Amino acid sequence: MIGVMPRQAEAERNDRALLEAAREVLAVDGAHASVASIAARAGVGIGSLYRRYRSKTELFQHLVEIALDQWTEIAERGLAHDDPWDGLVHYVTSAVGIGSLAPLAGMVTITDEMAEKNARSDKAFAALIDKAHEAGVLRADVTAIDVLLLVEQLGKSPLIEQLQRQGREDLLEAARDARRRVIAIALDGLRPSDHPLPGDPPGMDLFSERWA
Amino acid sequence: MIGVMPRQAEAERNDRALLEAAREVLAVDGAHASVASIAARAGVGIGSLYRRYRSKTELFQHLVEIALDQWTEIAERGLAHDDPWDGLVHYVTSAVGIGSLAPLAGMVTITDEMAEKNARSDKAFAALIDKAHEAGVLRADVTAIDVLLLVEQLGKSPLIEQLQRQGREDLLEAARDARRRVIAIALDGLRPSDHPLPGDPPGMDLFSERWA
DNA sequence: TAGGGCCGGAGCGTTTCGCTCCGCAACCCA
DNA sequence: TGGGTTGCGGAGCGAAACGCTCCGGCCCTA
Known part of the structure; x- marks a missing residue:
C-alpha cells in the first residue's frame, strides 16, 4: 500500500x-x-x-443496488435541468457511464425495495422525455423506450473493452474520447428530424422482464 | 434429420x-x-x-475470413450506390448485421491474405465516406473512424443477446424491430448538423492493432 | 515488544472445458 | 437384399478454471 x-x-x-x-x-x-x-x-x-x-452473488447484488440508485439520481437530476435538452444530454451521457448490468440478469434477486426504486427511476425518466417532447427539442417519433434502448446500446463499448482485455492502457484515453464523439452523434439523432423512424414504437414488454 | x-x-x-x-x-x-x-x-x-x-481456433479463423469478405463486399457495394447517402445507409445497416468479432482478437492469426483483404475493405469504405462528404450528405466533422466506431457500437445488441440467453424467442422479433429504430436514430445523427462534435477526430492507431 | 486483526493467496473439491473415439444408422452397389 | 462404407451423435478423457475456505505472516496499536 x-x-x-x-x-x-x-x-x-x-x-x-x-x-x-x-x-x-x-x-x-x-x-x-x-x-x-x-x-x-x-x-x-x-x-x-x-x-x-459472503459470495460472488452478494457482490453482484450490491452492484445492482448501487446502479439502481445511480439511475434514479441521474434521471431526477436530468429532469431538474432548466433546459430539457440539456437534461436529456445529461441523462444519456451519465447513464452510459454506469454501464450495462444486463449480464447479471438471472443471477440477482430483485427485492421489493429495488423494484420500487426502479419504478421511481422510470417515472422520472418518462417525465424527462415528456418535457423534452413538449419543448419540441426531442424528435416526436421517438419514445422513452427508444431512448432507453439507445442508452443501453451506447453503454457497452466493444473497443474499450477489447483494449482493457489487451491491457493497452495507453490507448484507453483516446478510445474514451472517440466514444464521446459517437455518443454525441447518436444524441444528434434524437433531435427533431424530417426522416421518420421505421416500424412501430417498441412495446414496454421488452423491458418488463429484463431481470427475470 | x-x-x-x-x-x-x-x-x-x-x-x-x-x-x-x-x-x-x-x-x-x-x-x-x-x-x-x-x-x-x-x-x-x-x-x-x-x-x-480441426480445432475451435480453426473454426474461429474461418469465421473471421468470412467476415472480412463480407465487410469488403458491403463497402464496395455501398460505394457503388448512385446516392452516397443510400450507400452509407446500406453499409451501416449491413455491417451491423455481421456483428462484432472483437472477442476473437488474440485467438486468430492474421494471414497476409487477410491483411490485404482488410486493406481493400478499408479503402472502399474511405472512398464511400469521401463521396458522402463531397455530396454534402454526411456531416463534415465526422471521420471514417468515427463511423467505424459507430458501426461497431451498433454491432452488439445487449438486449437481443440477453433475450437469446434467456431463450425468449417470442420477444426477439420485437427486439430486432426496436434495434432498427435505434440504428435509424444513430444514422440521422450522421447527417449535417449545426452542433459540432466534441474533442479531436480519433487517430488511426485505435484500429491499427485491433487483431494483435 | 507483545498482542490482535486484517491481509494475500495457496489449495480444496467441483464444474466445465477442448477434444478423442467408438457404436450405430443411413446410404451405395452388387 | 445384404455386406461394406461413410458420416453421424455424444459419452467420456485429462486438463484447466471455477467459487470458496483457511491459514501463515505482516502491520497497526498500545
Whole structure:
C-alpha cells in the first residue's frame, strides 16, 4: 500500500475498488466474470473480497443496488435541468457511464425495495422525455423506450473493452474520447428530424422482464 | 434429420449452420463461447464439428475470413450506390448485421491474405465516406473512424443477446424491430448538423492493432 | 515488544472445458 | 437384399478454471 493509511480508510477504499473492478470485469467478461479477476483488478486479495461479501452473488447484488440508485439520481437530476435538452444530454451521457448490468440478469434477486426504486427511476425518466417532447427539442417519433434502448446500446463499448482485455492502457484515453464523439452523434439523432423512424414504437414488454 | 437429403447437401447445410451458430454464441458468450454450445445451437453433434474443423481456433479463423469478405463486399457495394447517402445507409445497416468479432482478437492469426483483404475493405469504405462528404450528405466533422466506431457500437445488441440467453424467442422479433429504430436514430445523427462534435477526430492507431 | 486483526493467496473439491473415439444408422452397389 | 462404407451423435478423457475456505505472516496499536 502507498504510504500510511488508517485501517478503516483502507477497507473503505478497497470496497470502492472492488465495486469498480467488478463493473469493469463484468463489462469485459460478461456473466463468466470470475472473482479472482475482480479481486486482481481491484488490487486486492481474494480473501478480502470474501470478508466483505459472503459470495460472488452478494457482490453482484450490491452492484445492482448501487446502479439502481445511480439511475434514479441521474434521471431526477436530468429532469431538474432548466433546459430539457440539456437534461436529456445529461441523462444519456451519465447513464452510459454506469454501464450495462444486463449480464447479471438471472443471477440477482430483485427485492421489493429495488423494484420500487426502479419504478421511481422510470417515472422520472418518462417525465424527462415528456418535457423534452413538449419543448419540441426531442424528435416526436421517438419514445422513452427508444431512448432507453439507445442508452443501453451506447453503454457497452466493444473497443474499450477489447483494449482493457489487451491491457493497452495507453490507448484507453483516446478510445474514451472517440466514444464521446459517437455518443454525441447518436444524441444528434434524437433531435427533431424530417426522416421518420421505421416500424412501430417498441412495446414496454421488452423491458418488463429484463431481470427475470 | 428432416426428410431425405443427399450426404453432401447435408454436410454443406451443417457447415453453414455451424458458422451461423458460432457467430450467435460468440455474440452472447464472448470469448468464452464453448464448442459444445456452438454445436448444440447448430443442431449438430460435437463430432461433426471436429470433422469439419480441426480445432475451435480453426473454426474461429474461418469465421473471421468470412467476415472480412463480407465487410469488403458491403463497402464496395455501398460505394457503388448512385446516392452516397443510400450507400452509407446500406453499409451501416449491413455491417451491423455481421456483428462484432472483437472477442476473437488474440485467438486468430492474421494471414497476409487477410491483411490485404482488410486493406481493400478499408479503402472502399474511405472512398464511400469521401463521396458522402463531397455530396454534402454526411456531416463534415465526422471521420471514417468515427463511423467505424459507430458501426461497431451498433454491432452488439445487449438486449437481443440477453433475450437469446434467456431463450425468449417470442420477444426477439420485437427486439430486432426496436434495434432498427435505434440504428435509424444513430444514422440521422450522421447527417449535417449545426452542433459540432466534441474533442479531436480519433487517430488511426485505435484500429491499427485491433487483431494483435 | 507483545498482542490482535486484517491481509494475500495457496489449495480444496467441483464444474466445465477442448477434444478423442467408438457404436450405430443411413446410404451405395452388387 | 445384404455386406461394406461413410458420416453421424455424444459419452467420456485429462486438463484447466471455477467459487470458496483457511491459514501463515505482516502491520497497526498500545
